[in-house]
Amino acid sequence: MKYRVALKNLAKAVLVLFLVTFSISILVRWLPGDPIEILMPFATEEGRAALRAELGLDINVVQYYFSWLFDLLRGDFGVWYASTGDGGGVPVRSMLAVALPRSLLIMLYTMVVSIVFAVPLGIFLAYRAETRTDKTISNVLFAVSSIPSFAIGLALAFVVGVQLDLLPVIGYVPFAENPSEHFRSLVMPVVSLSIGLIATFSRLLRVDMIATLREDFVTMASSKGLSNMWILWRHVLRPSSSTLMTSAALQMGALIGGAVVIESVFALNGFGMLLTTAIATRQYLAIQSLVALIAIAYIVFNLIVDVLYAVVDPRVRGGRG
Amino acid sequence: MCCTPSLTHESEVGVAKGRPGPLGFYLASGWLLVCVFTAFFGDFFPLPKWDEYDYDNLGLPLFSDGHLLGTDYDGSDVLSGLVHGARTSLGISFTAVFIGSVIGGLLGIVAAYRRGWVDSVVTMYFNVSLAIPTIVLTLVMVALFATPNVDDPSSGWPRELVLIISLTLVIIPILGRLARGSALSWSGRDFVLVAESIGMKKRSILRTHIIPNVLPSMMSVAFLAAGVVIVIEGGLAILGVGANPGASWGSMLAKNRGELAITPHTTLVPAGVIGLTVMALNYFGDYFRLRIDDRESRI
Numbered sequence: 350m351k352y353r354v355a356l357k358n359l360a361k362a363v364l365v366l367f368l369v370t371f372s373i374s375i376l377v378r379w380l381p382g383d384p385i386e387i388l389m390p391f392a393t394e395e396g397r398a399a400l401r402a403e404l405g406l407d408i409n410v411v412q413y414y415f416s417w418l419f420d421l422l423r424g425d426f427g428v429w430y431a432s433t434g435d436g437g438g439v440p441v442r443s444m445l446a447v448a449l450p451r452s453l454l455i456m457l458y459t460m461v462v463s464i465v466f467a468v469p470l471g472i473f474l475a476y477r478a479e480t481r482t483d484k485t486i487s488n489v490l491f492a493v494s495s496i497p498s499f500a501i502g503l504a505l506a507f508v509v510g511v512q513l514d515l516l517p518v519i520g521y522v523p524f525a526e527n528p529s530e531h532f533r534s535l536v537m538p539v540v541s542l543s544i545g546l547i548a549t550f551s552r553l554l555r556v557d558m559i560a561t562l563r564e565d566f567v568t569m570a571s572s573k574g575l576s577n578m579w580i581l582w583r584h585v586l587r588p589s590s591s592t593l594m595t596s597a598a599l600q601m602g603a604l605i606g607g608a609v610v611i612e613s614v615f616a617l618n619g620f621g622m623l624l625t626t627a628i629a630t631r632q633y634l635a636i637q638s639l640v641a642l643i644a645i646a647y648i649v650f651n652l653i654v655d656v657l658y659a660v661v662d663p664r665v666r667g668g669r670g
Numbered sequence: 671m672c673c674t675p676s677l678t679h680e681s682e683v684g685v686a687k688g689r690p691g692p693l694g695f696y697l698a699s700g701w702l703l704v705c706v707f708t709a710f711f712g713d714f715f716p717l718p719k720w721d722e723y724d725y726d727n728l729g730l731p732l733f734s735d736g737h738l739l740g741t742d743y744d745g746s747d748v749l750s751g752l753v754h755g756a757r758t759s760l761g762i763s764f765t766a767v768f769i770g771s772v773i774g775g776l777l778g779i780v781a782a783y784r785r786g787w788v789d790s791v792v793t794m795y796f797n798v799s800l801a802i803p804t805i806v807l808t809l810v811m812v813a814l815f816a817t818p819n820v821d822d823p824s825s826g827w828p829r830e831l832v833l834i835i836s837l838t839l840v841i842i843p844i845l846g847r848l849a850r851g852s853a854l855s856w857s858g859r860d861f862v863l864v865a866e867s868i869g870m871k872k873r874s875i876l877r878t879h880i881i882p883n884v885l886p887s888m889m890s891v892a893f894l895a896a897g898v899v900i901v902i903e904g905g906l907a908i909l910g911v912g913a914n915p916g917a918s919w920g921s922m923l924a925k926n927r928g929e930l931a932i933t934p935h936t937t938l939v940p941a942g943v944i945g946l947t948v949m950a951l952n953y954f955g956d957y958f959r960l961r962i963d964d965r966e967s968r969i
Contacts, residue, residue, distance in 0.1 A: 361797075364794070365794070365797050365798055365801055366801070368794065368798045369798050369801045369802065372798060373810075376810060376814060379814055380813060380814055381814070488694065491694075491952070491953075491956070492694075492949050494952075495897060495945075495948045495949040495951075495952040496945040496948070496949065497901040497904060497905070497941075497944060497945060497948060499904060499905060499908055499941070500904075500941040500942065500944060500945045503923065503927065503930065503937055503938060503941050504938060504941065506930060507930050507931075507934045507937075507938060511930060511931045511934070518930075602800075602803040602804065603803065603804075605803045605806065606803040606804055606805030606806060606902075606905065607805075607905075609805060609806065609809075609905070609909070610805065610905040610908050610909065613908050613909055614908060614927070621909075624806065624809070625809065625909050625910070625911075628809055628810065628813045628911075629813075629910070629911075636810070636813075640802060640806060640810060643802065643803060643806055644801045644802050647801055647802070647803065648801055
């Protein structure tokens, strides 16, 4: 029975993925302007004909979609046409090889930092629920959770980067090149993205923890004489973390968007910059592949969280969820 | 032991939510009132024009003579920029959210009411739109509507219109899914069953029982959505596809962000205004949500 639900979810996700990628190819076709004129104004007639074939302008959108899809599945993300306009270019894949790791690292660091700070904070607030400390901190967190990450980023860049001159304001250093500079270059971007998430996550965890604390098994554990810390971390945290996980999955979308903007603020030249440049310079194939990649990542991530649910909270496995 | 809090809380009041105090609510209303008032009557303020360049006063600091919040690198007055920006930013945000919630709400409620294939199609549309992060979707939409001729960026529809259309399309699925969920949960309530069993027409049940109950929860999310839209608009401006330079809060900070080391206030003040406004909208939305929760617990 459970596997049927899982399969149904999987089928739904695949259908959504298909529709998303198909709509993107229609949207990209609708992008204004003649792609041939924009991408290679100086190309020869043969070059133009070749590009026309490559962009699928000579076949209908359904045929084009499937040829693009099979290319994508084979790891061919299309060509990034050079600005010289003579039809030359580099594979989008090689540009992704540079940009994608940067963005993935930023998001990974952000998620780790957010969870590491949010969980103890949430537990602390639940433990002190209704006290003055809890009320003050909760109100501050509510306010903080609504500040956009780019505002935090710009303020940090000015105070920490310009005035105190502690951290580099722009640029990215790969880990392999210089690990300490790598972390230094990412501190401000990661902090600006994390602050809002920490506030959101700890507030959610606090609410769920307080609800779990009312359950009988907590009274039971408490009357067995287990220490408060042990009960909070070992008994209450796990069954209280499902909302946190859903939210983490939902926030991935916001995080991808936030990362796109923050990358631009700190000139990190990651995935977001690649996408923005692709749209600005009408890189038809690149736009399609990049947006599809984001959608795939987002949907797969949500599927994984669905599975993790059952692992984390035994009550869901029992069918109560 | 006196100071070790007990792990079990018996009291129900206010435990579950980090409620914003009434003070926060009044501050939020005050700020929003100021913003809305400025958006409407900004033209009558004794300020320099927002797009007039005062070349004798480039990059003035805060609290200068004649320019209360200083000027930016090409001599535009920051305060009048903010006043004009209130109209653009709030105008774009409120229009997009209003149209988006009307269309989304209708779609969601109709889907929940008709069920069957209509519901499947609408839900699928919502899910497909929501599978792409909002800012990425808006970016594509803006590119789609903005410039028919790439060589001439000023061609095509005005930027503000393009932003409103794109953001509306982004808001529709968010509020639509909410309306559908809410309509579904209300249609399972006892009083709806009673209405059905006494033979009330489905259409009038919808009008008298479902829609009035769905609207308040949509209202509270609409405030949050308005905040989200302001943030997206700021983000788009930073990415270079926002409103015209200096015309909205977002494009003010985007325009001046290269001068962060020299005239920091020209970037940080608009950023702060965006932050405050979004915060105020969130307080407002949360306040509405609490009111609705209280109301629903009485029904």
